[in-house]
Amino acid sequence: xxxxxxxxxxxxxxxxxxxxxxxxxxxxxxxxxxxxxxxxxxxxxxxxxxxxxxxxxxxxxxxxxxxxxxxxxxxxxxxxxxxxxxxxxxxxxxxxxxxxxxxxxxxxxxxxxxxxxxxxxxxxxxxxxxxxxxxxxxxxxxxxxxxxxxxxxxxxxxxxxxxxxxxxxxxxxxxxxxxxxxxxxxxxxxxxxxxxxxxxxxxxxxxxxxxxxxxxxxxxxxxxxxxxxxxxxxxxxxxxxxxxxxxxxxxxxxxxxxxxxxxxxxxx
Amino acid sequence: xxxxxxxxxxxxxxxxxxxxxxxxxxxxxxxxxxxxxxxxxxxxxxxxxxxxxxxxxxxxxxxxxxxxxxxxxxxxxxxxxxxxxxxxxxxxxxxxxxxxxxxxxxxxxxxxxxxxxxxxxxxxxxxxxxxxxxxxxxxxxxxxxxxxxxxxxxxxxxxxxxxxxxxxxxxxxxxxxxxxxxxxxxxxxxxxxxxxxxxxxxxxxxxxxxxxxxxxxxxxxxxxxxxxxxxxxxxxxxxxxxxxxxxxxxxxxxxxxxxxxxxxxxxxxxxxxxxxxxxxxxxxxxxxxxxxxx
Ligand SMILES: Nc1ncnc2c1ncn2[C@@H]1O[C@H](COP(=O)(O)OP(=O)(O)O)[C@@H](O)[C@H]1O
Ligand SMILES: [Mg+2]
Numbered sequence: 001x002x003x004x005x006x007x008x009x010x011x012x013x014x015x016x017x018x019x020x021x022x023x024x025x026x027x028x029x030x031x032x033x034x035x036x037x038x039x040x041x042x043x044x045x046x047x048x049x050x051x052x053x054x055x056x057x058x059x060x061x062x063x064x065x066x067x068x069x070x071x072x073x074x075x076x077x078x079x080x081x082x083x084x085x086x087x088x089x090x091x092x093x094x095x096x097x098x099x100x101x102x103x104x105x106x107x108x109x110x111x112x113x114x115x116x117x118x119x120x121x122x123x124x125x126x127x128x129x130x131x132x133x134x135x136x137x138x139x140x141x142x143x144x145x146x147x148x149x150x151x152x153x154x155x156x157x158x159x160x161x162x163x164x165x166x167x168x169x170x171x172x173x174x175x176x177x178x179x180x181x182x183x184x185x186x187x188x189x190x191x192x193x194x195x196x197x198x199x200x201x202x203x204x205x206x207x208x209x210x211x212x213x214x215x216x217x218x219x220x221x222x223x224x225x226x227x228x229x230x231x232x233x234x235x236x237x238x239x240x241x242x243x244x245x246x247x248x249x250x251x252x253x254x255x256x257x258x259x260x261x262x263x264x265x266x267x268x
Numbered sequence: 269x270x271x272x273x274x275x276x277x278x279x280x281x282x283x284x285x286x287x288x289x290x291x292x293x294x295x296x297x298x299x300x301x302x303x304x305x306x307x308x309x310x311x312x313x314x315x316x317x318x319x320x321x322x323x324x325x326x327x328x329x330x331x332x333x334x335x336x337x338x339x340x341x342x343x344x345x346x347x348x349x350x351x352x353x354x355x356x357x358x359x360x361x362x363x364x365x366x367x368x369x370x371x372x373x374x375x376x377x378x379x380x381x382x383x384x385x386x387x388x389x390x391x392x393x394x395x396x397x398x399x400x401x402x403x404x405x406x407x408x409x410x411x412x413x414x415x416x417x418x419x420x421x422x423x424x425x426x427x428x429x430x431x432x433x434x435x436x437x438x439x440x441x442x443x444x445x446x447x448x449x450x451x452x453x454x455x456x457x458x459x460x461x462x463x464x465x466x467x468x469x470x471x472x473x474x475x476x477x478x479x480x481x482x483x484x485x486x487x488x489x490x491x492x493x494x495x496x497x498x499x500x501x502x503x504x505x506x507x508x509x510x511x512x513x514x515x516x517x518x519x520x521x522x523x524x525x526x527x528x529x530x531x532x533x534x535x536x537x538x539x540x541x542x543x544x545x546x547x548x549x550x551x552x553x554x555x556x557x558x559x560x561x562x
Contacts (some may be wrong), residue, residue: 099419100391113403113424120424127427128420134430134496153329156431 046229301446318393320475341536
């Protein structure tokens with residue numbers, strides 16, 4: 001039984017994020033449909049399912065990368081005000097994405113500025129929020145490089161020269177530096193060597209825990225989901241077929257599709 | 269109205285085009301630092317020659333104006349001479365090299381050293397009007413960034429300078445914030461001239477021909493150069509004064525004096541230098557005033 005998730009669910013606090021009836025189709029093709037869930041502060045929600053099941057579409061709708069065509073995304077901000085992300089005016093949406101929200105792309109190259117130094121990549125969000133003391137910005141940047149286990153001697157190097165694993169860790173530092181309350185990650189360990197994956201997962205788990213950020217993580221890898229997520233949503237053909245506490249879903253799956261997913265993992 | 273010796277309209281542009289440019293200028297003055305698009309005209313000069321500035325000048329110049337044109341601070345370069353001639357011919361206006369006597373000054377690369385007054389307009393020729401372009405290629409995105417004042421990337425650039433070089437090395441076209449709002453590219457003037465833009469009594473107009481943008485800084489408007497608290501904005505300084513007039517507070521250019529590697533530092537603003545020498549100031553390399561050709 002996952003204690004953190006239980007505590008969160010039992011808490012009287014209203015959810016941080018309430019998604020209702022979210023849907024998106026690409027022309028005639030279904031991306032995702034009728035997705036509803038709540039996310040509480042500090043909670044990590046995993047979205048699992050086979051390739052093409054709509055996980056990325058859902059995450060992209062949630063994080064404003066793709067325009068949803070149905071539903072609501074109710075977000076309760078730092079001031080306690082709740083608004084539908086989908087109908088917020090663009091300036092407010094962009095301000096959220098720069099401040100209270102964070103997005104970690106599957107491909108770190110999509111989330112980094114490859115032509116400025118690692119330090120500047122981390123400092124950008126701070127500067128965008130008004131930080132104007134070079135020494136402080138740099139101290140934050142090197143502090144975060146250490147936290148994501150990148151040698152601070154690389155602070156002034158361009159990320160284009162980093163390995164894939166380092167780029168991903170840099171992207172995570174760049175996103176978390178301003179202490180976002182809600183973080184979206186799409187296959188954060190996808191495309192990395194297995195040897196690198198485990199360490200990165202530990203790192204993500206530690207940081208998310210430490211910052212108390214709520215997190216929505218997309219993964220096709222159930223081992224990743226078990227390690228990181230308090231709760232899971234299982235997607236198939238664009239719809240959520242099962243949801244619950246991670247251990248319950250993985251150890252006692254109810255939906256036949258989930259049973260198939262779990263058993264195929266066990267066979268590997 | 270026709271100009272004296274040409275078949276062209278006064279100041280070359282037709283009245284309808286001038287009205288269109290004036291509307292853009294009014295808008296630019298109303299929203300200091302904001303780049304207003306305008307339907308630029310083809311001018312009888314290539315783009316690099318300041319067609320944006322020329323169109324702005326043509327739209328605001330009147331028959332009783334006195335025009336000064338400078339390029340790198342000098343009135344006698346090819347570019348400055350051809351623009352001055354262009355308006356002499358097409359508008360029949362008086363021209364001058366003396367900053368104080370000019371009512372309209374078109375410039376490339378410099379702001380005159382003499383403090384400008386309320387009766388004057390300074391027109392800048394701008395090659396690249398968009399200060400965010402280096403980071404963001406999409407025009408739709410830079411427009412949004414300006415609209416929402418998303419200016420974090422401007423400091424990223426200064427951060428990079430300090431990280432790699434230990435100080436902010438950007439020395440021309442140094443970005444400024446106008447009236448506490450829009451970030452603006454001041455055109456390739458040296459950062460030495462940035463403080464002169466701040467609360468300048470003269471109206472400052474900027475014309476970019478290729479990109480078809482006009483922007484403005486109205487008189488007495490706040491213009492701040494971007495910086496960090498612990499790396500404050502600084503202007504260029506020199507260890508010695510002007511070799512000809514001895515000025516220690518003007519922008520100096522290095523000039524080659526012979527074919528044996530001889531060099532000296534002299535005022536880039538030739539009018540300023542001449543005035544000082546006429547008033548009896550002199551530097552180490554100066555022959556008595558009136559005897560050295562410049
Ligand atoms: N940009 C797109 N245009 C058209 N169809 C798309 C696009 N992106 C995803 N799809 C389709 O939507 C469905 C869900 O895809 P996706 O959200 O990428 O799934 P997952 O991330 O689970 O692999 C798939 O059928 C996919 O082909
Ligand atoms: Mg995907």
